[in-house]
Amino acid sequence: VAAMNPPSDDFVVTDLADEALKSRFVHLKLDPTISEFTAFHGETSDVSAFIRENPGMLRKTKDFELFNTLSPCDRSYTHIQRLLDSGIDEDIRTEVIMGMIGTEAAMSLSSMTHL
DSSP: OOOOOOSBTTBOOOOOOOHHHHTTSOOOOOOOOHHHHHHHHOTTSHHHHHHHHOGGGSOOOOOOOGGGGOOOOHHHHHHHHHHHHTTOOHHHHHHHHHHHHOHHHHHHHHHHHTO
């Protein structure tokens, strides 16, 4: 498991332009709801109470489309086939595949294979 911030004016990040490196990861954008955030921190915690009263203070958001920075490669499709063979839950399958090969390729694959 690895975590990173998106490239933006708010973060100093190492550019992951190396397609071979990017293809070794599943890229997911995590954006918890207020309910998910407060459940994680405990419904009665001071932080949860503050965020429920001030939901705009949870995070600053900027437009960044993670999945448009990904492109498919041979390795990615090999991993996708293994993932499909494993019986991945349908609720998360498309998002995980998008995190491997990007939105355009994932949607095309999904429509051809009826994922």
